[in-house]
Amino acid sequence: MPGTRLSDLASSLGLNIATVSRALRDDPRVRPETRERVRVEADRLGYRPHVAARALAEGKTRTLWFIIPDLEDPIAREPAWHASQFLLDRGYDLLLAQHHNDESVFRRILDRLSRGGADGAIIIPDASSQGTADASLWDSRVPFVYLDRRLAGTLAASVVTTDNRAAIDSLVEALTSGPRGKPDLVVNAFGSTRENSVETVRRAAVDAAARRLGIPVVGPSAPFSGSRRPLVLASSEATALGLVGRLENPDTVGVGVFDAWRSGLRPATRVFVAVQDFRAMAALAVDRVLDQLGREPGPPPTEDLIPLARLEEIEEGGDFPLD
Amino acid sequence: MPGTRLSDLASSLGLNIATVSRALRDDPRVRPETRERVRVEADRLGYRPHVAARALAEGKTRTLWFIIPDLEDPIAREPAWHASQFLLDRGYDLLLAQHHNDESVFRRILDRLSRGGADGAIIIPDASSQGTADASLWDSRVPFVYLDRRLAGTLAASVVTTDNRAAIDSLVEALTSGPRGKPDLVVNAFGSTRENSVETVRRAAVDAAARRLGIPVVGPSAPFSGSRRPLVLASSEATALGLVGRLENPDTVGVGVFDAWRSGLRPATRVFVAVQDFRAMAALAVDRVLDQLGREPGPPPTEDLIPLARLEEIEEGGDFPLD
DNA sequence: TTGTACGCGTTATCAC
DNA sequence: GTGATAACGCGTACAA
Numbered sequence: 001m002p003g004t005r006l007s008d009l010a011s012s013l014g015l016n017i018a019t020v021s022r023a024l025r026d027d028p029r030v031r032p033e034t035r036e037r038v039r040v041e042a043d044r045l046g047y048r049p050h051v052a053a054r055a056l057a058e059g060k061t062r063t064l065w066f067i068i069p070d071l072e073d074p075i076a077r078e079p080a081w082h083a084s085q086f087l088l089d090r091g092y093d094l095l096l097a098q099h100h101n102d103e104s105v106f107r108r109i110l111d112r113l114s115r116g117g118a119d120g121a122i123i124i125p126d127a128s129s130q131g132t133a134d135a136s137l138w139d140s141r142v143p144f145v146y147l148d149r150r151l152a153g154t155l156a157a158s159v160v161t162t163d164n165r166a167a168i169d170s171l172v173e174a175l176t177s178g179p180r181g182k183p184d185l186v187v188n189a190f191g192s193t194r195e196n197s198v199e200t201v202r203r204a205a206v207d208a209a210a211r212r213l214g215i216p217v218v219g220p221s222a223p224f225s226g227s228r229r230p231l232v233l234a235s236s237e238a239t240a241l242g243l244v245g246r247l248e249n250p251d252t253v254g255v256g257v258f259d260a261w262r263s264g265l266r267p268a269t270r271v272f273v274a275v276q277d278f279r280a281m282a283a284l285a286v287d288r289v290l291d292q293l294g295r296e297p298g299p300p301p302t303e304d305l306i307p308l309a310r311l312e313e314i315e316e317g318g319d320f321p322l323d
Numbered sequence: 324m325p326g327t328r329l330s331d332l333a334s335s336l337g338l339n340i341a342t343v344s345r346a347l348r349d350d351p352r353v354r355p356e357t358r359e360r361v362r363v364e365a366d367r368l369g370y371r372p373h374v375a376a377r378a379l380a381e382g383k384t385r386t387l388w389f390i391i392p393d394l395e396d397p398i399a400r401e402p403a404w405h406a407s408q409f410l411l412d413r414g415y416d417l418l419l420a421q422h423h424n425d426e427s428v429f430r431r432i433l434d435r436l437s438r439g440g441a442d443g444a445i446i447i448p449d450a451s452s453q454g455t456a457d458a459s460l461w462d463s464r465v466p467f468v469y470l471d472r473r474l475a476g477t478l479a480a481s482v483v484t485t486d487n488r489a490a491i492d493s494l495v496e497a498l499t500s501g502p503r504g505k506p507d508l509v510v511n512a513f514g515s516t517r518e519n520s521v522e523t524v525r526r527a528a529v530d531a532a533a534r535r536l537g538i539p540v541v542g543p544s545a546p547f548s549g550s551r552r553p554l555v556l557a558s559s560e561a562t563a564l565g566l567v568g569r570l571e572n573p574d575t576v577g578v579g580v581f582d583a584w585r586s587g588l589r590p591a592t593r594v595f596v597a598v599q600d601f602r603a604m605a606a607l608a609v610d611r612v613l614d615q616l617g618r619e620p621g622p623p624p625t626e627d628l629i630p631l632a633r634l635e636e637i638e639e640g641g642d643f644p645l646d
Numbered sequence: 647t648t649g650t651a652c653g654c655g656t657t658a659t660c661a662c
Numbered sequence: 663g664t665g666a667t668a669a670c671g672c673g674t675a676c677a678a
Contacts, residue, residue, distance in 0.1 A: 003438075003463075005671060016649050021673065031647060046459060048438040052378035053671035056654045061375070065418075070407075071400040080394050084421050088428065093435065095388075096419035098407050105411065112416065115326075115371040116655090136369060140326075263587065328655060339665045344657065354663060376655030379670045439671095 004045045013041055024049075055116060063093045064289060065121040067109055070098045074259060075148045075278075076124060082282035083122060090290065092119075101126045107136075114140035120289040122282075125151040143292030145285050145302075149197045156301045158292075160285045162276045163305035164198055167258075168205035168233075170311050174272050175231055175254035176213060183231035183253040186210045189220040189239050199235065206233055229253045232268070237261050244268065261314050270313065277309035327368040336364055347372075378439060386416045387612060388444040390432055393421045397582060398471045398601075399447060405605035406445060413613065415442075424449045430459075437463035443612040448474040466615030468608050468625075472520045479624045481615075483608045485599045486628035487521060490581075491528035491556075493634050497595050498554055498577035499536060506554035506576040509533045512543040512562050522558065529556055552576045555591070560584050567591065584637050593636065600632035 010017045015038070023030045023038035024047075030038075041047075055061045066083060068076040084094040095118070099106040106126050113121055114136055120143035137144060138157070145158040176182050188206045191199035210217045220234075220243055230247060233256045234240040240257050244267040252268035261273045284304050292299060333340045338361070346353045346361035347370075353361075378384045389406055391399040399419075407417040418441070422429040429449050436444055437459055443466035448457075457474055460467060468481040499505050511529045514522035533540045543557075543566055553570060556579045557563040563580050567590040575591035584596045607627050615622060 003671095007671080017672080018650080018674080019648055022648090025673090029647065034647085048434050050379075050671050051435055051439045052375045052384070053439075053654095054673080055375035056373075056379050056656095056670090057672045057674085059654075071394050071403050071419075077394040080421065081423075084393075084423070093420070093431075096394075096421075097416070098403065098419075100404075100407070108416075111371050112374055116373045116375045262585075265587075326655095330655080340656085341658085341666080342664055345664090348657090352663060357663080373655050376670090377657080379654090379672095380656040380658080382657095382670075 003050075004047045005050070006047075009038065009042055009045065009047055012045070013037060059116075061116065061119050062091060063095060063118045064286075065109075065113055065118040066094055066096045067106075067113075067121055067123045067125075068096060068098060069101050069124060069126065073124065078278035079122075079147060079282040079285070082279045083286050086283055086286045090286075092290075099126060110137045113137065113144075114142050118142075120144055120293055122147050122285045122289060124148055143289045145288045147281060147285050152197070158288055158301045158303070160281050160288065160304045160306065161198065162281070163307055164201045165205045166305070167274045167276075167308050168202055169209060170308065171233065171256040171272055171274050172206070172209040172213075172231075174311055174313075175256050175270060176215075178270075182213065183215060183227075183229045185227035185230045186215050186217045187220060187230055187232045187243055188217050189232065189234035189243055192220040192234070193236070193239055202235065232256070237263060241265065241267060261312075266314060266316055273312040273314060275309045275312055277306050280309075281306050326373075327370045328373070329370075332361065332364055332368065332370055335368070336360060382439075384439065384442050385414060386418060386441045387609075388432075388436055388441040389417055389419045390429075390436075390444055390446045390448075391419060391421060392424050392447060392449065396447065401601035402445075402470060402605040402608070405602045406609050409606055409609045413609075415613075422449060433457060433460045436460065436467075437465050441465075443467055443616055445470050445608045445612060447471055464621060466612045468611045470604060470608050475520070481611055481624045481626070483604055483611065483627045483629065484521065485604070486630055487524045488528045489628070490597045490599075490631050491525055492532055493631065494556065494579040494595055494597050495529070495532040495536075495554075497634055497636075498579050498593060499538075501593075505536065506538060506550075506552045508550035508553045509538050509540045510543060510553055510555045510566055511540050512555065512557035512566055515543040515557070516559070516562055525558065555579070560586060564588065564590060584635075589637060589639055596635045596637060598632045598635055600629050603629050603632075 006017050006020055009015075010020045013020065015034070019030060019034065020038050020042075023035045024042060026035070051061070064087060066076075066080055068080070071077070080094075080096060087094045097109045099109055103126060123144055124147050145160055147160050149161065150157070150159050186206060188203055188210075190203035190206060207217055215231075220239075227247075229251060231253045232240055232243050232247075234243065235258050237257050237260060240255050241263065244252055244255065254270040254272065255268040256272045256274065258274050259276055261271060284306065288302060288304070329340050329343055332338075333343045336343065338357070342353060342357070343361055346358045347365060349358070374384070387410060389399075389403055391403070394400070403417075403419060410417045420432045422432055426449060446467055447470050457480065461480070468483055470483050472484065473480070473482050509529060511526055511533075513526035513529060530540055538554075543562070552574060554576045555563055555566050555570075557566065558581050560580050560583060563578050564586065567575055567578060577593040577595065578591040579595045579597065581597045582599055584594060607629065611625060611627070
């Protein structure tokens with residue numbers, strides 16, 4: 001029986017549509033006895049409100065979108081899980097949309113979003129987009145925050161991101177102090193695979209830290225054959241391993257990467273992993289969007305820097321959980 | 324300017340709403356000259372149709388849902404990517420919903436789906452659900468297919484899945500023929516981490532294959548110390564590695580798993596990976612849903628078995644791409 | 647406490 | 663070719 005409507009319930013009960021509608025939303029004005037009758041009948045007929053009709057009438061969908069490049073993006077997975085849980089608790093649904101790093105697809109999603117597709121969004125933007133896409137979103141007044149990275153050339157929109165400068169400082173600190181002494185070269189591989197605001201910040205932070213320590217820095221493509229004690233920093237394990245493999249000197253002082261180290265290899269004296277706090281990021285992103293949802297006047301954009309969850313040292317012969 | 328409506332365009336142009344509506348959808352009945360005027364003005368005011376209003380009037384959302392456990396599920400990622408691409412080509416959008424293997428969340432999603440949330444869905448169900456959840460979906464007549472696995476105790480719904488029986492046969496064939504000769508024991512670890520229809524089929528197929536070859540079979544928790552030439556079969560690399568680590572005899576004849584081998588380890592004479600054809604699965608799932616969308620009477624349920632994309636042998640010291 | 651009537655923004659069916 | 667107008671299903675002031 002596809003589609004029990006409110007009017008069906010009403011006629012079946014000999015009541016008015018309005019009464020049924022109120023009863024179902026626990027309006028105190030309707031007599032408890034009537035309310036119960038309606039509930040029972042609604043249950044019997046399997047009534048569910050039509051989402052489009054409700055959205056049109058209320059002007060709300062009770063749905064948020066999480067717009068991501070695709071499911072392969074490691075930044076997307078954990079936040080999506082947490083954000084979905086947080087929102088369910090608050091009576092919202094979370095749907096995910098993939099833009100495939102394709103600007104036209106991104107635009108298409110934002111178009112729908114800005115015309116009632118959802119009440120708001122958490123967005124991990126395309127790295128290469130030029131920030132023109134979100135202009136329509138901006139003046140449509142749909143609440144949204146960028147997660148992890150911001151769109152290049154973007155308007156002043158809210159962002160929730162890891163405190164990447166502090167994270168780099170922690171990594172460098174952990175890898176240059178202690179018995180092994182200082183490296184004589186830092187290989188700065190951030191941004192070597194793709195360019196975005198996160199990679200830019202990390203790269204700059206490495207440069208600054210090295211300058212403070214008086215250690216020379218080279219990029220990933222530069223020759224570093226002269227080094228005897230290099231330190232390798234990169235965003236991913238894959239990039240780091242690739243670089244270490246090209247080093248002539250096996251006595252690498254240290255390797256620092258973000259989020260995960262799964263290979264079980266240990267190509268340096270010390271390997272540190274900066275683990276981002278995705279749960280906190282998701283929680284805050286959700287809060288920011290829902291906050292904007294409440295107030296009428298667009299509040300000023302916020303910029304939240306989340307500390308790392310932890311700095312993890314990879315031990316010799318440690319486990320490496322897969323899946 | 325949040326929300327330019329059709330009526331705004333109409334009054335701004337001195338035309339009727341209906342005319343504007345027709346013009347925007349390229350109705351041949353409206354004069355080309357008028358059509359162009361409308362297009363220009365719509366562009367100028369940044370008009371976008373309101374999705375809820377359109378859905379209510381048309382009875383369609385031009386959106387499909389891909390309902391998955393969560394983004395961590397390896398089965399979800401590739402099909403989601405392909406399905407999204409296929410659907411964009413056909414003018415549809417794909418949104419993803421996570422049910423977190425939680426039956427109440429699953430129900431909630433299906434409820435919304437069955438009441439106009441989307442035109443149809445591709446579903447990777449909860450492994451532990453009992454098949455009562457989809458009953459409401461079933462008689463709401465919303466087109467859907469199960470992907471990869473089916474709900475236990477489910478009604479006769481369409482399924483698109485890998486031909487797991489044939490896949491197991493290929494794996495066993497590849498691992499038992501050739502110079503190394505036959506194993507003296509098969510360790511059948513399918514279903515050891517979680518139980519669902521896929522794991523059940525694979526486990527049964529292994530049992531059958533071993534019986535044909537006259538080789539004894541044990542489960543993953545059984546002692547297999549007596550074996551000198553064991554063959555280990557499992558769904559994931561992690562499970563297989565865990566088992567091999569517990570073997571006393573280092574001369575493992577072979578290891579067979581599904582989809583990916585990333586560790587770079589090679590704990591057996593031969594390692595084979597059965598790679599599923601996610602692209603083909605996604606393509607067919609999309610087709611099945613859109614097919615049902617066209618016809619009025621519910622067509623009979625289909626069951627599609629997709630062959631493996633390939634059987635891959637892991638070579639000594641091969642690369643292991645991460646990320 | 648319940649019923650009437652209008653609005654939400656589009657599409658579709660009539661007339662003209 | 664274009665203009666009224668009735669759906670679509672629900673929420674909600676306003677009446678009663």
